[in-house]
Amino acid sequence: MPEPILVIDNVSKVYPGRRGMFGRSAEVQALKGVSISVDRGESFGLVGESGSGKTTLTRSILHLEQPTSGRILFEGRDLATLSGAELRRLRARVQIVFQDPYASLNPRMTVQDIVTEPMVVHQDVLGLNGRQRTERAAELLSLVGLGPQHLRRFPHEFSGGQRQRICIARALASGPELLLLDEPTSALDVSVQAQVLNLLCDLQDRLGLTYFFISHDLAVVRYLCSRVALIYRGELVEEGETAQIFDAPETEYAQMLIGAMPEVAVPSAGRPSTPMT
Amino acid sequence: MTDLAHEPAPAPVSAGGDRLRRALFRFRQSRLSVIGAVIVGIVLFFTIFGTLLAPYPDQVAGAVDTAARFQPPSAAHPFGTNELGQDVLSLVMAGTTVSVLAGFGVVLIGTVIGTLVGAVAGFAGGWTDEALMRLTDLTLTIPSLILAMAIAAALGPGFVNMVIAISLSWWPGYARLVRGEVLAAREETYVTAARAIGASPRRILFRHILPNVVSPIIVKMSLDMGFAILTVAGLGFIGIGVRPPTPEWGTLLSLSRSYMPDYWWTAMAPGMAMFLAVFGFNLLGDGLRDLLDPKARR
Amino acid sequence: METPLLAIRDLHLTMSSFDGHAHVLNGIELTVRRGEIWGLVGESGCGKSLTGLSISRLLPSPPARYLRGEIRFEGRDMLKLPISAVEALRGKRIGMIFQDPTTNLNPAYRIGEQLVDVALAAASHDPTILDCPPRVGRRERKRAARRLAAAMLDRVGIPNPEARLDNYPHEFSGGMRQRVLIAMALIGRPDLLIADEPTTALDVSVQAQILKLLKGTVADHDIGVILITHNLGVVAQTCTHVAVMYAGNIVESGPVAEVIERPAHPYTRALMAAIPTKETRRGALQGLGGTVPNLIAPPPGCRFAPRCPLAIPACTRALPPAVDVGAGHAAACIRVEEERAAAHA
Numbered sequence: 001m002p003e004p005i006l007v008i009d010n011v012s013k014v015y016p017g018r019r020g021m022f023g024r025s026a027e028v029q030a031l032k033g034v035s036i037s038v039d040r041g042e043s044f045g046l047v048g049e050s051g052s053g054k055t056t057l058t059r060s061i062l063h064l065e066q067p068t069s070g071r072i073l074f075e076g077r078d079l080a081t082l083s084g085a086e087l088r089r090l091r092a093r094v095q096i097v098f099q100d101p102y103a104s105l106n107p108r109m110t111v112q113d114i115v116t117e118p119m120v121v122h123q124d125v126l127g128l129n130g131r132q133r134t135e136r137a138a139e140l141l142s143l144v145g146l147g148p149q150h151l152r153r154f155p156h157e158f159s160g161g162q163r164q165r166i167c168i169a170r171a172l173a174s175g176p177e178l179l180l181l182d183e184p185t186s187a188l189d190v191s192v193q194a195q196v197l198n199l200l201c202d203l204q205d206r207l208g209l210t211y212f213f214i215s216h217d218l219a220v221v222r223y224l225c226s227r228v229a230l231i232y233r234g235e236l237v238e239e240g241e242t243a244q245i246f247d248a249p250e251t252e253y254a255q256m257l258i259g260a261m262p263e264v265a266v267p268s269a270g271r272p273s274t275p276m277t
Numbered sequence: 278m279t280d281l282a283h284e285p286a287p288a289p290v291s292a293g294g295d296r297l298r299r300a301l302f303r304f305r306q307s308r309l310s311v312i313g314a315v316i317v318g319i320v321l322f323f324t325i326f327g328t329l330l331a332p333y334p335d336q337v338a339g340a341v342d343t344a345a346r347f348q349p350p351s352a353a354h355p356f357g358t359n360e361l362g363q364d365v366l367s368l369v370m371a372g373t374t375v376s377v378l379a380g381f382g383v384v385l386i387g388t389v390i391g392t393l394v395g396a397v398a399g400f401a402g403g404w405t406d407e408a409l410m411r412l413t414d415l416t417l418t419i420p421s422l423i424l425a426m427a428i429a430a431a432l433g434p435g436f437v438n439m440v441i442a443i444s445l446s447w448w449p450g451y452a453r454l455v456r457g458e459v460l461a462a463r464e465e466t467y468v469t470a471a472r473a474i475g476a477s478p479r480r481i482l483f484r485h486i487l488p489n490v491v492s493p494i495i496v497k498m499s500l501d502m503g504f505a506i507l508t509v510a511g512l513g514f515i516g517i518g519v520r521p522p523t524p525e526w527g528t529l530l531s532l533s534r535s536y537m538p539d540y541w542w543t544a545m546a547p548g549m550a551m552f553l554a555v556f557g558f559n560l561l562g563d564g565l566r567d568l569l570d571p572k573a574r575r
Numbered sequence: 576m577e578t579p580l581l582a583i584r585d586l587h588l589t590m591s592s593f594d595g596h597a598h599v600l601n602g603i604e605l606t607v608r609r610g611e612i613w614g615l616v617g618e619s620g621c622g623k624s625l626t627g628l629s630i631s632r633l634l635p636s637p638p639a640r641y642l643r644g645e646i647r648f649e650g651r652d653m654l655k656l657p658i659s660a661v662e663a664l665r666g667k668r669i670g671m672i673f674q675d676p677t678t679n680l681n682p683a684y685r686i687g688e689q690l691v692d693v694a695l696a697a698a699s700h701d702p703t704i705l706d707c708p709p710r711v712g713r714r715e716r717k718r719a720a721r722r723l724a725a726a727m728l729d730r731v732g733i734p735n736p737e738a739r740l741d742n743y744p745h746e747f748s749g750g751m752r753q754r755v756l757i758a759m760a761l762i763g764r765p766d767l768l769i770a771d772e773p774t775t776a777l778d779v780s781v782q783a784q785i786l787k788l789l790k791g792t793v794a795d796h797d798i799g800v801i802l803i804t805h806n807l808g809v810v811a812q813t814c815t816h817v818a819v820m821y822a823g824n825i826v827e828s829g830p831v832a833e834v835i836e837r838p839a840h841p842y843t844r845a846l847m848a849a850i851p852t853k854e855t856r857r858g859a860l861q862g863l864g865g866t867v868p869n870l871i872a873p874p875p876g877c878r879f880a881p882r883c884p885l886a887i888p889a890c891t892r893a894l895p896p897a898v899d900v901g902a903g904h905a906a907a908c909i910r911v912e913e914e915r916a917a918a919h920a
């Protein structure tokens with residue numbers, strides 16, 4: 001049994017109520033005793049609707065927020081016990097791709113600056129000089145389906161799908177093992193979504209990445225992930241193999257969610273698997 | 278997988294030049310902005326060449342011609358002459374340099390101080406923010422002209438002292454603007470992305486936040502230029518700014534006050550110059566705001 | 576034959592910008608009858624929202640310019656009516672719902688006040704909706720409007736409607752706000768409802784409820800609906816008919832079951848192949864290469880030809896006309912004709 005790459009152990013998060021003019025507002029329990037473990041090389045899907053706590057969990061894994069109780073372990077080491085330097089090194093190995101490709105790229109930086117930034121920040125670990133960084137950036141761009149001719153351009157010159165590719169290239173720049181994918185395709189058109197999903201599959205096969213895929217889109221999670229966890233109002237409701245959850249959801253919430261999926265219901269005969277000849 | 282590599286390159290041909298042409302196109306859509314830009318262009322022209330082009334350069338330097346006192350506008354003196362027989366046009370042209378440079382100095386110093394204070398307050402948060410913003414509020418509670426007068430009185434009159442005096446009451450507006458912008462930019466996803474990468478706070482502030490708050494600062498600077506010129510003139514008018522014989526619009530206006538309304542032309546030229554400069558900078562500022570900071574419109 | 580509720584004929588629209596004039600709608604043909612829910616699908620920039628906005632003349636002109644065509648609402652051409660007449664229809668006979676429920680409610684007023692305002696405005700055109708005797712006092716009319724508002728909230732499934740009328744918009748969740756907006760759009764008893772991505776910002780479970788509500792409304796009031804969405808799943812679940820748009824053209828249209836079971840246009844097929852289903856194996860999803868064409872200088876002939884796996888030289892010669900492929904199902908593709916000919920031979 002291989003050691004899991006990421007363990008979320010009974011994590012809770014409470015946001016204290018804010019003190020206002022008229023007394024204290026109620027505290028918000030964003031996460032209630034969530035436990036998840038993600039194996040190396042797998043794609044783990046976390047499904048939840050708005051307000052489910054999935055964003056809080058993501059931020060906690062990135063250590064941008066500290067859980068109120070419970071532990072988050074990366075390769076067996078508790079994030080809370082890491083020193084500043086160790087934490088910085090960890091950041092090179094856990095990376096994230098955000099939902100909105102329009103907001104997650106600094107509009108004043110060129111693609112080259114964006115993609116090389118992680119290499120500059122983690123210079124001490126990666127040890128690349130300026131030229132090597134540029135070469136590596138060009139490599140990364142071709143890995144995600146863009147090219148070196150895009151290095152000098154600014155984000156606004158790209159379409160949503162292309163920007164998301166740039167975000168993926170940036171996330172890969174520091175050579176991470178675990179990639180958090182926070183709804184990476186929900187801002188994209190279906191045809192572009194299909195391309196990005198294929199790219200993600202391809203990259204995982206080539207680089208042996210572990211995916212922690214956060215989404216509200218069940219169809220996408222079913223397509224990409226081998227295991228799924230459903231989270232509702234800060235609590236884990238159901239967890240298991242993808243096929244099992246989609247075929248025989250146990251909890252009422254899972255049944256409702258899967259029942260509400262807007263599927264293109266097509267009789268099997270009618271669906272064209274290949275274009276007409 | 279093959280289709281991935283062949284997605285075509287983004288369409289735009291040349292990045293920078295194209296962006297500039299687009300900006301100019303949008304700017305030209307608004308006639309008032311263009312008028313503003315032209316007026317500002319003229320004002321800046323006289324800021325640089327005003328003294329050189331003045332028809333009576335010796336009078337700019339302080340020469341008087343008492344024989345020609347209070348001559349009404351004529352071909353030789355389009356805006357007449359003053360109580361010392363000096364050509365009003367020459368004085369106003371030369372005065373542009375002092376007035377506009379002082380205004381620019383005020384805005385520049387105010388921006389530097391304000392941006393520093395605002396950026397640190399917004400980025401650091403906590404008690405640093407509290408302390409800096411309360412200091413800002415405190416400065417705002419003192420009427421700026423009176424503060425400037427007090428500082429000018431303490432430092433003594435003169436061009437540099439006047440600029441410093443006004444600047445010290447000018448920065449709070451920038452501090453508040455920049456703090457707000459920094460607070461907003463701090464929540465941008467690309468800043469979170471930079472934090473997730475492990476970028477240092479310094480890097481986040483200087484690479485990711487400040488470059489993205491430049492536009493509103495530039496807009497405020499251009500809108501403020503007019504008021505700064507007016508404030509400089511105001512200090513000149515009450516006699517604690519630039520001293521004669523150095524020509525300055527406020528001082529010129531102040532001197533001509535005693536000869537109104539009989540010798541109205543002595544006040545007319547500096548007044549019009551001031552009006553035009555303020556008007557031009559405001560129009561330009563509005564145009565720039567629409568261009569650079571469309572969300573602030575309304 | 577009765578006059579259809581809405582008939583768009585050969586609608587051409589250009590939008591001007593720095594780069595030139597973009598031909599964003601290129602001969603739209605669409606007929607909506609009472610009782611029909613038309614799904615208008617396509618990817619961003621295909622012109623589906625512009626079509627919706629054109630119907631109630633909500634596009635500022637310039638930059639918008641209608642080159643030719645007509646938009647007949649119950650026989651009257653919206654493009655020729657004076658704008659005051661269009662405004663009288665807007666919000667009363669033609670209801671609109673937009674994507675973002677937060678920006679379309681005024682945060683400073685209670686929900687009830689906003690609904691009552693809309694009801695009173697609608698009543699000035701059609702006094703019967705208030706259901707109170709003519710020539711009653713203002714106070715009485717207001718009370719009737721409030722009763723109507725509560726009834727509408729009840730109908731869109733907001734519990735405890737009487738009390739909720741006194742809440743402010745921020746006291747409602749996103750899904751509830753969208754319901755309020757639907758109530759507001761329905762209060763004037765519109766004959767045509769245009770819903771532009773009404774559920775895109777909402778959770779899946781809420782989306783399902785809202786779509787059910789929409790279907791119920793059509794059944795109860797016999798109105799026509801245009802549902803603009805990018806989600807074919809939503810269309811399959813909700814609509815009776817669908818029109819697939821690409822780059823300013825309707826490339827395929829017809830009854831939903833027909834189009835989804837037998838997609839004829841290569842673009843529709845590509846769109847469907849891009850949606851992951853239960854059977855799709857990992858890595859086997861079919862993306863669509865290339866990008867949406869530049870509409871300032873659109874490709875000659877069929878606008879989909881540059882990305883089409885089936886394109887032949889003839890495709891670039893002329894814009895293909897819509898070809899009837901049976902059961903009210905039409906596709907604008909010359910290869911469809913070939914396929915049919917081959918099938919007959």
